[in-house]
Amino acid sequence: xxxxxxxxxxxxxxxxxxxxxxxxxxxxxxxxxxxxxxxxxxxxxxxxxxxxxxxxxxxxxxxxxxxxxxxxxxxxxxxxxxxxxxxxxxxxxxxxxxxxxxxxxxxxxxxxxxxxxxxxxxxxxxxxxxxxxxxxxxxxxxxxxxxxxxxxxxxxxxxxxxxxxxxxxxxxxxxxxxxxxxxxxxxxxxxxxxxxxxxxxxxxxxxxxxxxxxxxxxxxxxxxxxxxxxxxxxxxxxxxxxxxxxxxxxxxxxxxxxxxxxxxxxxxxxxxxxxxxxxxxxxxx
Amino acid sequence: xxxxxxxxxxxxxxxxxxxxxxxxxxxxxxxxxxxxxxxxxxxxxxxxxxxxxxxxxxxxxxxxxxxxxxxxxxxxxxxxxxxxxxxxxxxxxxxxxxxxxxxxxxxxxxxxxxxxxxxxxxxxxxxxxxxxxxxxxxxxxxxxxxxxxxxxxxxxxxxxxxxxxxxxxxxxxxxxxxxxxxxxxxxxxxxxxxxxxxxxxxxxxxxxxxxxxxxxxxxxxxxxxxxxxxxxxxxxxxxxxxxxxxxxxxxxxxxxxxxxxxxxxxxxxxxxxxxxxxxxxxxxxxxxxxxxxxxxx
Numbered sequence: 001x002x003x004x005x006x007x008x009x010x011x012x013x014x015x016x017x018x019x020x021x022x023x024x025x026x027x028x029x030x031x032x033x034x035x036x037x038x039x040x041x042x043x044x045x046x047x048x049x050x051x052x053x054x055x056x057x058x059x060x061x062x063x064x065x066x067x068x069x070x071x072x073x074x075x076x077x078x079x080x081x082x083x084x085x086x087x088x089x090x091x092x093x094x095x096x097x098x099x100x101x102x103x104x105x106x107x108x109x110x111x112x113x114x115x116x117x118x119x120x121x122x123x124x125x126x127x128x129x130x131x132x133x134x135x136x137x138x139x140x141x142x143x144x145x146x147x148x149x150x151x152x153x154x155x156x157x158x159x160x161x162x163x164x165x166x167x168x169x170x171x172x173x174x175x176x177x178x179x180x181x182x183x184x185x186x187x188x189x190x191x192x193x194x195x196x197x198x199x200x201x202x203x204x205x206x207x208x209x210x211x212x213x214x215x216x217x218x219x220x221x222x223x224x225x226x227x228x229x230x231x232x233x234x235x236x237x238x239x240x241x242x243x244x245x246x247x248x249x250x251x252x253x254x255x256x257x258x259x260x261x262x263x264x265x266x267x268x269x270x271x272x273x274x275x276x277x278x279x280x281x282x283x284x285x
Numbered sequence: 286x287x288x289x290x291x292x293x294x295x296x297x298x299x300x301x302x303x304x305x306x307x308x309x310x311x312x313x314x315x316x317x318x319x320x321x322x323x324x325x326x327x328x329x330x331x332x333x334x335x336x337x338x339x340x341x342x343x344x345x346x347x348x349x350x351x352x353x354x355x356x357x358x359x360x361x362x363x364x365x366x367x368x369x370x371x372x373x374x375x376x377x378x379x380x381x382x383x384x385x386x387x388x389x390x391x392x393x394x395x396x397x398x399x400x401x402x403x404x405x406x407x408x409x410x411x412x413x414x415x416x417x418x419x420x421x422x423x424x425x426x427x428x429x430x431x432x433x434x435x436x437x438x439x440x441x442x443x444x445x446x447x448x449x450x451x452x453x454x455x456x457x458x459x460x461x462x463x464x465x466x467x468x469x470x471x472x473x474x475x476x477x478x479x480x481x482x483x484x485x486x487x488x489x490x491x492x493x494x495x496x497x498x499x500x501x502x503x504x505x506x507x508x509x510x511x512x513x514x515x516x517x518x519x520x521x522x523x524x525x526x527x528x529x530x531x532x533x534x535x536x537x538x539x540x541x542x543x544x545x546x547x548x549x550x551x552x553x554x555x556x557x558x559x560x561x562x563x564x565x566x567x568x569x570x571x572x573x574x575x576x577x578x579x580x581x582x
Contacts, residue, residue: 113340125340127337127343130341158333
């Protein structure tokens, strides 16, 4: 990856994070998970996937599914940076005059399928991958899942079937931010050794720093990791990445910030100096 | 033509159709080798099968999915509701051994709430054929319909020849005005025989094969309500949420009161061979007609 491209990605990632922070006021959003996933989503759309609202009928286009639906601010923030969504629409978040709410839906150009209920989009992506195989097409099918989402039995059921059908056109990216809703994963329902679990289910697995564009580029370029196997990337990330006052905090999972807190976080994003926050998680799953 | 013949013909004519199953191949044992590119067995995974069906539908396919009705409609319920229902995708959901057809399996296998929960999903339609002839008459129409459909698979031998299926239209036998029997699915056969018994007792009877509980044929039901003294609903389904409820909803909507006798299940039925189940639970033609006569007099 050239320095010029890297700098551009880093600047766009900052912009995506600004969008996320602005969406954390006026009703709030799942800010922690959105910040952990922002670099992955931006990287995939910019550097890895061949898909846009303009090429949906192209038989060679790729598919992206966001199974961890909480990451709407990161997804739509990325769409703004890609020019697919008017920035002004983000201020319609949670308004009845638009369809921008806490989980993705297909009214937003770019969204392949709705999500929100965890453990669904793996099998939906598998259906797409299966059809590409049946038609002997080479499309890449990527599904981003959460580590907490791996509690769902349907994820492991899906892996059994995906491996049985040798869906090597399928790439599962785990946003491994070490948290589920209210708790660190390893304290509630431990997932480790996660890589070995995926390998035992027949997948070829790579780990990568999910905030490092160059490392991601090296890793994703190797897809498919092995012929006949489902590829899995465990992207090691930090919940709340980019905002020291939110990073790795279980009590900043879903937050509805006051306008002055939003302003404080916007400056914290650039200065890295912690802003004063009093708002905490207001809803539990 | 069998179920498998019709499906094979559809696939040969149009590559969009794809057969899926969670290891339930009863309806098409000889089919898989003939359609290797249009057949997917996902193993014992109802949720994954439905999710994959949604993905296939996103690619323009029309998946026809098969599993036992209980596991399909209940284990995978939220996948049907969330992926197929919200997506309004043309996935066809075929539930095997519904209602009494699970005979000796026991309550784990008794789909007696499937009509209720499937009709509760916006965009979903429900087809409960009376017998094999009715099922085959409606199969192509439901598969080609652009919205999701749930179908109670019913291979029982037909007593009558049915007309072609028109979605949302019931099939009425006779124009009697004493008693109107409303029925869907497997119990149509017993209801058909009960009609004859009642007629031998001097009653004038009409029999309505509902066919699609959703969309319901409101005209046929309300015509029967207006013209007949006694309405009877018969279903191998819990009394909640099925045909008795549907008729109740129509009466409320039309602000009309009527004498409606439900012949339905209040809890899981006694597992046994099918004929013994009918006898024990009071759903043979003789017992149905006796129940109706007792209520009528």
